[in-house]
Amino acid sequence: xxxxTQRQLVTNRLKSVEGHVRGISKMVEEESYCIDILHQIKxxxxxxxxxxxxxxxxxxxxxxxSAIRSKNTDDKERVVDEVMQLFKATSKL
Amino acid sequence: xxxxTQRQLVTNRLKSVEGHVRGISKMVEEESYCIDILHQIKxxxxxxxxxxxxxxxxxxxxxxxSAIRSKNTDDKERVVDEVMQLFKATSKL
Amino acid sequence: xxxxTQRQLVTNRLKSVEGHVRGISKMVEEESYCIDILHQIKxxxxxxxxxxxxxxxxxxxxxxxSAIRSKNTDDKERVVDEVMQLFKATSKL
Amino acid sequence: xxxxTQRQLVTNRLKSVEGHVRGISKMVEEESYCIDILHQIKxxxxxxxxxxxxxxxxxxxxxxxSAIRSKNTDDKERVVDEVMQLFKATSKL
Numbered sequence: 001x002x003x004x005t006q007r008q009l010v011t012n013r014l015k016s017v018e019g020h021v022r023g024i025s026k027m028v029e030e031e032s033y034c035i036d037i038l039h040q041i042k043x044x045x046x047x048x049x050x051x052x053x054x055x056x057x058x059x060x061x062x063x064x065x066s067a068i069r070s071k072n073t074d075d076k077e078r079v080v081d082e083v084m085q086l087f088k089a090t091s092k093l
Numbered sequence: 094x095x096x097x098t099q100r101q102l103v104t105n106r107l108k109s110v111e112g113h114v115r116g117i118s119k120m121v122e123e124e125s126y127c128i129d130i131l132h133q134i135k136x137x138x139x140x141x142x143x144x145x146x147x148x149x150x151x152x153x154x155x156x157x158x159s160a161i162r163s164k165n166t167d168d169k170e171r172v173v174d175e176v177m178q179l180f181k182a183t184s185k186l
Numbered sequence: 187x188x189x190x191t192q193r194q195l196v197t198n199r200l201k202s203v204e205g206h207v208r209g210i211s212k213m214v215e216e217e218s219y220c221i222d223i224l225h226q227i228k229x230x231x232x233x234x235x236x237x238x239x240x241x242x243x244x245x246x247x248x249x250x251x252s253a254i255r256s257k258n259t260d261d262k263e264r265v266v267d268e269v270m271q272l273f274k275a276t277s278k279l
Numbered sequence: 280x281x282x283x284t285q286r287q288l289v290t291n292r293l294k295s296v297e298g299h300v301r302g303i304s305k306m307v308e309e310e311s312y313c314i315d316i317l318h319q320i321k322x323x324x325x326x327x328x329x330x331x332x333x334x335x336x337x338x339x340x341x342x343x344x345s346a347i348r349s350k351n352t353d354d355k356e357r358v359v360d361e362v363m364q365l366f367k368a369t370s371k372l
Contacts, residue, residue, distance in 0.1 A: 001124050014118045018111055025107045031094050034152035035175045041145045042182050045138050049370040052134045056366060059127035060359045068347045080339045082128045083362075087335060089135050090369050091328040142277040149273060153266045161254045173246045176269075180242060183276050184235040187310050200304040204297055211293045217280050220338035221361045227331045228368050231324050238320045245313035268314045275321050 002058050013051050020044050056086070095151050106144045113137050149179070188244050199237050206230050242272070281337050292330050299323050335365070 002010060024040045064083065067075040095103060117133045157176065160168040188196060210226045250269065253261040281289060303319045343362065346354040 001127065002121065007121055007124075010121050011118055014114055014121065018114045018118075021107055021111045021114060025104055025111075028095065028100055028103050028107065031100075034094065034148050034156065035179065037148055038145055038152075038179055039182070041141050041148070042179075045141055048134050048138055049367075052131055052370065053363065053367060055127050055130055055134070057359065057363050059131075060362060063127065065347050065355070068344050076344070080336065083339060084332065084336050086128065086131055086135075087366070087369065088328075088332060089132070090366065091331065142274075145277065146270065146274060150266065150270050153269060158254050158262070161251050169251070173243065176246060177239065177243050180273070180276065181235075181239060183273065184238065187313065188307065193307055193310075196307050197304055200300055200307065204300045204304075207293055207297045207300060211290055211297075214281065214286055214289050214293065217286075220280065220334050220342065221365065223334055224331055224338075224365055225368070227327050227334070228365075231327055234320050234324055238317055241313050241316055241320070245317075249313065272314065272317055272321075275318070 001062065002055065006054060006058055010051055010054055013047065013054075017044055017047050017051070020047065056083075094155065095148065099147060099151055103144055103147055106140065106147075110137055110140050110144070113140065149176075152176075187248060188241065192240060192244055196237055196240055199233065199240075203230055203233050203237070206233065242269075245269075280341060281334065285333060285337055289330055289333055292326065292333075296323055296326050296330070299326065335362075 020040070021044060024037060024044070027037050027040065060083075064079045067079040070076070113133070114137060117130060117137070120130050120133065153176075157172045160172040163169070206226070207230060210223060210230070213223050213226065246269075250265045253265040256262070299319070300323060303316060303323070306316050306319065339362075343358045346358040349355070
């Protein structure tokens with residue numbers, strides 16, 4: 001779970017991503033050059049990667065840390081598996 | 094440039110991406126589990142990859158085709174370089 | 187198809203990638219720190235992306251150009267589809 | 280650090296990657312179709328992602344777990360930062 005400050009930061013970034021996507025829709029309607037549209041799509045994906053990085057770092061410092069410190073082996077297995085699933089989704093596996 | 098049908102398709106998809114991003118903001122505000130938020134971010138990035146694929150395919154069939162068929166060598170160089178820039182942005186180069 | 191100069195360039199790069207992978211095997215046997223191994227794996231993947239970029243650029247300038255200039259619509263469809271398949275494999279689609 | 284079994288597994292996979300890269304060199308020398316070469320490069324990158332996944336999972340279960348369980352806050356910060364660096368290298372950040 002994100003704390004108050006991080007939640008605000010992530011929410012602001014997502015709000016900005018939403019505006020960026022709306023901007024791309026406008027470019028499409030105004031018949032912009034495809035290559036320019038494609039670069040804006042990449043920029044949005046990069047902004048989302050940054051939101052993901054904030055979220056993941058927070059997750060490692062909170063839930064993953066608690067689960068690893070708890071005596072519960074299943075909890076530890078679960079959080080490691082979840083991080084691995086994410087890593088695999090990010091790679092091409 | 095996208096034709097009328099493709100423009101509609103792409104605009105609809107981008108509208109749906111916008112809604113999806115708004116949904117993630119809501120998840121953040123409702124203090125959802127970080128891993129669930131991260132998977133939704135991946136899903137949006139995948140949806141954007143699909144929009145990019147439609148746009149690129151169209152670009153190859155229109156602008157790239159015209160430039161390659163024209164007698165202008167500079168035009169051909171330019172469209173190939175643009176596609177290469179995009180490929181490099183998509184890889185990790 | 188790559189011309190003589192490019193074939194030499196690509197072959198040299200692949201030879202260097204092979205040596206790099208052998209170096210990672212050695213790191214594993216010498217019980218190096220996992221994070222160092224992981225960064226070397228990323229470096230090899232980046233080197234392969236560069237080989238792919240040389241190969242793709244060449245492909246666009248030769249086969250794709252010929253196919254698009256030929257009168258054969260099927261040929262054009264095929265080369266565009268092949269480039270799209272590659273783009274999809276490179277993205278997360 | 281990888282244990283004996285995992286070290287063997289990773290070493291075997293890297294050996295196979297080496298052979299695969301050598302095979303691509305041969306394809307280049309035999310003037311294979313560029314698209315076929317490009318797909319083989321993708322396959323090697325995917326195999327390397329699998330080696331990376333084994334290594335990372337092991338790293339989370341050993342070094343990251345020890346560092347998080349230790350009383351040393353710097354150690355915990357360091358391992359989280361290292362995982363984040365890797366995630367950023369894997370994304371497009």
